[in-house]
Amino acid sequence: MMPPTGRERCQGIPPGVLSDLPDNVIDVILRRLPCKDVVRTSVLSRKWRYHWCRITELTFDVSLWREQKDILYPTVKFRKIVYQLLTHHEGPITKFTLDIPALQECPVIDNFIYFLSRKDIQHIVLHLPLDELYELPSSLFICSQLRHLNLHDCLVHPPSTFEGFDRLVSLELCRVEISSESLGSLISHCPLLEKLVLKTLKVLSVLEINAPMLRSFDFTGSISSLCLKNVPVLTKASLICEHSSMVVENFDYAKFFESCSGLEHLLLNFGYGYDEFFADEIPTRLPFYLNRVKHLDLSQIVLKNPFKLSCALCLIRSSPYLEYLKIEVNNRPESDIEESFELERFSDVTFNHLREVTVVSFGGTMPEMQFIKLLLAKSPVLVKMQIDPAFYIDARSETLAELLKFQHASPKAEIDYISYD
Known part of the structure; x- marks a missing residue:
């Protein structure tokens, strides 16, 4: 016998099954459906007819516009859908997502954001079209219950009457346009902020971050001066400053790291001039120890330049x-x-806790070989060193043979030299 088709299976369902489902199960089903299909469930039974009006999480994405003309001009259907929600929705809305970066036009959402501000909204995600920045309405800043705010491609101008988001724990601003003063004020008026992601469009001037509960900070962009003023519990930081915009005389690197006493994970991108943080003569170590740092990721560093290599070793040491x-x-x-590196400057160093090392885009230059030699000789508990050569480097057996000749302080250390042959 052939198995029943989908239509036959549906016809075999007793008529009361859908009506007998508990409310919490219906809520879970509705949260997993596209917004358009959520409204269509009103025809299933009398119990389902108005249940969608009480849904607490709403997602508007490109599934609402299926025809090409709708993708180009979404405003008509969007207004209709929003009108239905404004008219019929009951109770709170805890999460709202508007994800339409591929659209050519941004629908007018001012009234809808005002509607959300009166619905105890806790989580807002706005991924808006790339072509034109959308200026957020002032009603966004009266969402007193907000805990998570994720904005893409917006103009952000907090009103002068803005007193802060007392409950906000997560703030993500990607490709937004906001002044340094407004950004600093916004952050400082979020006393419970734990996660901060900044990916800016324009060059920021001086940014001072005062966030006593901040645990994670991810910055990508151009900035003249960055000061982590009050971040005592910060454990993870990623700093990618583009276009070498950091002004050396405005940056006290020692003070910068000293304010991060709880830091455990640190990523720095040296491709944009982090070596400029140091003076003309690089110290062999900072004036203090980063005693909690366990994970260190140094990206885009030119190891064949002794000056830049010294910067990296200073942070490692x-x-x-x-x-x-x-x-x-x-x-x-x-x-x-390409110059030889003065290993003597670091002859007294020992990396007593270093267990794993990964070197990506290894070029086989003399300073790189010396750097690896130093790590192997000074890491008594090293377990694994993975070397991933640059794509243009042949997998040379002589290179691996030379690496294996280096003195190993750890009897358990293994070298994994990746071959692309």
């Missing part, structure tokens, strides 16, 4: 409890001259 180290090498063919 200043992290005495470091366990995991990742180095992404930048072998850019510029005027950098």
Whole structure:
């Protein structure tokens, strides 16, 4: 016998099954459906007819516009759907997502955001079209119950009467346009903020971050000066400053790291001038230890430049409890001259807790080999060193053979040299 088709299976369902489902089960089903299908469930039974009006999570995405003309001009259907919600919805809305970056036009959402502000909204996600920044209405800043705010491609101008988001724990601003003063004020008026993601469009001037509960900070963009003023519980930081916009004389690197006493995970991108944080003569270590840093990721560093290599070693040496180290090498063919590195400057260093090292885009230059030699000789508990050569480097057996000749302080250390042959 052939198995029943989907239509036959549906016809075999007793008529009272859908009506007998508990309310919490119906809520789960509705949350998993596209917004358009949520409204259509009103025809299933009398119990389902108005249940969609009480749904607490709403998601508007491109599934609402299926025809090409709708993708280009979504405003008509969007207004109709929003009108239905404004007219019939009952109770709170805890989460609202508007995810339409592929659209050519941004529908007018001012009235809807005002509607959300009166619905005890806790989580807002706005991923708006890329072509034109949308200026957020002032009603967004009266959402007193807000806990998570995720904005993409917006103009953000908090009103002068804004007193802060007392309950906000997560703030993500990606490709937004906001002044340094407004951004600093916004952050400082979120006393419970734990997660902060900033990916800016324009160059920011001086940014001062005062967030006593902040645990995670991810910054990508151009900035003149960055000050982590009050972040005592910050454990994870990722700093990618583009276009070498950091002004050296405005940046006290020692003070910067000193304010991060709880830092455990640190990513720095050296491709945009982090070595400029240091003076003309680089110290072998910071004036203090980063005693909690266990994971250190140094990206786009030119190891064949002794000055830049010294910057990296200064940070590594200043992290005495470091366990995991990742180095992404930048072998850019510029005027950098390959020079030998003065290992004597670090002859007294020992990496007593270093267990794993990953070197990405390894170019096989003399400074890189010396750097690896130093790590192997000074890491008594090292378990694994993975070397991932640059795509243009042949998997040379002589390179691996030379690496294996280096003195190993750890009897358990293994070298994993990846071959692409």
